[in-house]
Amino acid sequence: MxxxxxxxxxxxxxxxxxxxxxxxxxxxxxxxxxxxxxxxxxxxxxxxxxxxxxxxxxxxxxxxxxxxxxxxxxxxxxxxxxxxxxxxxxxxxxxxxxxxxxxxxxxxxxxxxxxxxxxxxxxxxxxxxxxxxxxxxxxxxxxxxxxxxxxxxxxxxxxxxxxxxxxxxxxxxxxxxxxxxxxxxxxxxxxxxxxxxxxxxxxxxxxxxxxxxxxxxxxxxxxxxxxxxHTYLLTPDNLPVVTPREPDSHKGNFGHAVVIGGSIGKSGAVLMASRACAVCGAGLTTAAVPKGLIRTAENSNPEIMSLPIGEGDFFTADGADKLAEFLENKSVASIGMGIGTNDDTAEFLDRLINKTKLPLIIDADGINLLKKKQFKKLDGRCAITPHIGEFARLLGMTTEEVNRDRINLAINFASDNGIIVVLKSADTLIALPNGLVFVDISGSPALSKGGSGDCLTGLITGYAAQGYDLDFACMLGSFTLGRAAELVLETMNEKTVMTTDIINTVGRVLNELEQNS
Incomplete structure (x- = not known):
């Protein structure tokens, strides 16, 4: 090859x-x-x-x-x-x-x-x-x-x-x-x-x-x-510094992240995202899921806390108040993985955006549910992680139109709305509100499988929980995912790699990043 x-x-x-x-x-x-x-x-x-x-x-x-x-x-x-x-x-x-x-x-x-x-x-x-x-x-x-x-x-x-x-x-x-x-x-x-x-x-x-x-x-x-x-290649040399932890550190030093997601049939998305968040170093991670999925959440990731929201198998507007109260003293939250796109969940997302000031990473169905009126509420505290199709829907364009001009479209959206855009593709763009864009070419075809985007969101959330600014967290999360997908191929065939295999390889990437610091 x-x-x-x-x-x-x-x-x-x-x-x-x-x-x-x-x-x-x-x-x-x-x-x-x-x-x-x-x-x-x-x-x-x-x-x-x-x-x-x-x-x-x-x-x-x-x-x-x-x-x-x-x-x-x-x-x-x-x-x-x-x-x-x-x-x-x-x-x-x-x-x-x-x-x-x-x-x-x-x-x-x-x-x-x-x-x-x-x-x-x-x-x-x-x-x-x-x-x-x-x-x-x-x-x-x-x-x-x-x-x-x-x-x-x-x-x-x-x-x-x-x-x-x-x-x-x-x-x-x-x-x-x-x-x-x-x-x-x-x-x-x-x-x-x-x-x-x-x-x-x-x-x-x-x-x-x-x-x-x-x-x-x-x-x-x-x-x-x-x-x-204004366009830069993302490399280990321009990534934020990642250092080993001090010997007297404890979980309280590395933030509390809340990963919000899941609906009936899609519980795996939030579970993978929360696991990736914890694996890359968040001190505490809570998976907030619809009440109907709480047993699945508690049985799947013993290191991760869980929080039931609402009464059913998907998020509804009446659960937003409880979750907003829980988020008040937390470090960062991510939302969207597997939540579905029904009207009740859209109202839940709208209320949550209005009731919180926490840094948010919005992915998957969360992006599909976003409305333009919400952008102002997210200005300066949000990153979205769409793939090309999701970004096209958000802009009201075709995927072909986005592909032809994706750098400028990502830059313009980020600068116009004060929202970081992590535009996922074989080469991932990280467009910042200041007009700069970084191109991440790390990765392998092992990422061509469901769950890799959930893993990315979890990694970004985990880095943000540890105190990295949201733009730096996006850079580190994107590179960590790509590099882990490269390293996992040293022992596996790209077709057989599961997202959990990539998550389990994150530690090797952290070792490399610490050595480069």
């Missing part, structure tokens, strides 16, 4: 850049700092070749496919360095050599003095690359904005069909650097080596599937050349 991990060889803050922001940083480095563009190109090609040789130490031959822009120039410089390293290297120009200019032309002229074959690709004959150990894709960079067509599309199809191993320079050709969507036919890379910072297709699906393993390298663009960014 093709790897799809993301690594860095650069010491950066991990902003995620658009094509414009990357071009702006390039321009600043060249024009204001004084590093010539040819030096940046040499740095980029040198870093590319170094990583490629590390990844493919047995390679003896390479085909380097170059376009007419700076990405092609990077490829031409990389071909020279590969030849210097003793690799039999052939260059395929997918453009008229007369169209080359600047640094790309400089590197072509240098290459003409090397014992390297330079072939011109035309629409009359599309080459195959099956005889090479590695195919280097340097056709197009991040600036592409329209689908490939004609012989260029045929060329990309040939790369995908015939290449043994494909390494893309900066971005797989055919992808657009400004979006995570695929705009047409694109190179399906095994390895992508990009420069200075990741771009949107490197970290977000579906484009991320075509990037393979992504490695970012330093090419001498300084941190202060990168400005105007």
């Amino acid at each position: 093709k790897q799809n991990r993301w690594k860095t060889q650069a010491d950066t803050d991990m902003e995620i850049l658009s094509s414009f922001q990357m071009a702006k940083a390039d321009s600043f480095t060249i024009n204001n700092i004084g590093i010539p563009s040819a030096v940046l190109m040499e740095n980029a090609s040198g870093a590319f070749v170094r990583v490629l040789l590390e990844k493919m130490p047995e390679m003896t031959s390479a085909a380097v496919i170059c376009g007419s822009g700076n990405n092609g120039g990077d490829g031409l410089a990389a071909a020279r360095l590969l030849s210097n390293a003793g690799i039999h290297t052939d260059v395929y120009l997918a453009c008229d050599p007369e169209k080359l200019k600047g640094d790309a032309l400089l590197n072509l002229n240098i290459l003409k003095n090397y014992p390297i074959n330079i072939f011109a690709i035309t629409d009359e004959e599309i080459p195959s690359f099956e005889s090479y150990d590695v195919t280097v894709d340097a056709l197009f960079g991040t600036g592409l904005t329209r689908p490939l067509s004609g012989y260029l599309e045929e060329l990309v199809n040939s790369i995908n069909l015939s290449s043994e191993f494909t390494a893309s320079v900066d971005i797989p050709s055919g992808l657009c650097g400004d979006t995570w969507l695929t705009i047409g036919t694109a190179v399906d890379a095994d390895l992508t080596i990009t420069f200075a910072r990741p771009k949107f297709p490197h970290v977000m699906y579906p484009a991320r599937k075509l990037c393979g393993e992504v490695i970012i390298v330093d090419i001498s663009i300084p941190d202060f050349a990168i400005t105007g960014c």
Whole structure:
């Protein structure tokens, strides 16, 4: 299976850049700092070749496919360095050599003095690359904005069909650097080596599937050349600090969390959420459930207290007063997991929001029951954890519309309402009311099973109970879930993993986070 991990060889803050922001940083480095563009190109090609040789130490031959822009120039410089390293290297120009200019032309002229074959690709004959150990894709960079067509599309199809191993320079050709969507036919890379910072297709699906393993390298663009960014990659380096507990600590130091959920047939959701809350460190955890589920709650999690609400098998408005009174001296509450969407439960949620000032994490059916009039009551004290479909319903949009613009939609909702949005997908967005958004790419297909969202809500609740601000709790909860889903695959097949297995792996993640602190 093709790897799809993301690594860095650069010491950066991990902003995620658009094509414009990357071009702006390039321009600043060249024009204001004084590093010539040819030096940046040499740095980029040198870093590319170094990583490629590390990844493919047995390679003896390479085909380097170059376009007419700076990405092609990077490829031409990389071909020279590969030849210097003793690799039999052939260059395929997918453009008229007369169209080359600047640094790309400089590197072509240098290459003409090397014992390297330079072939011109035309629409009359599309080459195959099956005889090479590695195919280097340097056709197009991040600036592409329209689908490939004609012989260029045929060329990309040939790369995908015939290449043994494909390494893309900066971005797989055919992808657009400004979006995570695929705009047409694109190179399906095994390895992508990009420069200075990741771009949107490197970290977000579906484009991320075509990037393979992504490695970012330093090419001498300084941190202060990168400005105007609001989107960051969530990594262990920018997570809040998690430290071991003091030897004289006790349960009262780590808060009392209340996890509210469940209805007949859906008791498992609140039980998993409350267990995840306790496992990640809440001092005390209470599961508040409809009275009809109290025996199930008490028998399932002996470490977790339970509170019966109302008289039936689902929440009704008459139970809101009792629960609001219970919440008065608690640290944080979460609500929504398995509560259903009937009218009585909607009234219960409305009354509870009005009667409490506690930090709230709202998930699942709780989100489906939210009304716009309630947003003002939640301003500054709430996080919602929708998946794409739930967020689409909340906004009155289709899932396709949300997927196309999910970063901006999440940012706008968070900033307009003062509510943190944890938008769950294969890459999870954490949008804050201050306009920043973090992209969490941790995780594995083991999360593709019912209950993982309940676990996330419980983890966020547990971190918030321990005193983390709600935004930090969301970051830690999301990363903990994703990392646990990665670690559990060391001993299990992804298809067999249950949410309880992920919960039982949380301790290993906490060990890692404490070691990184």
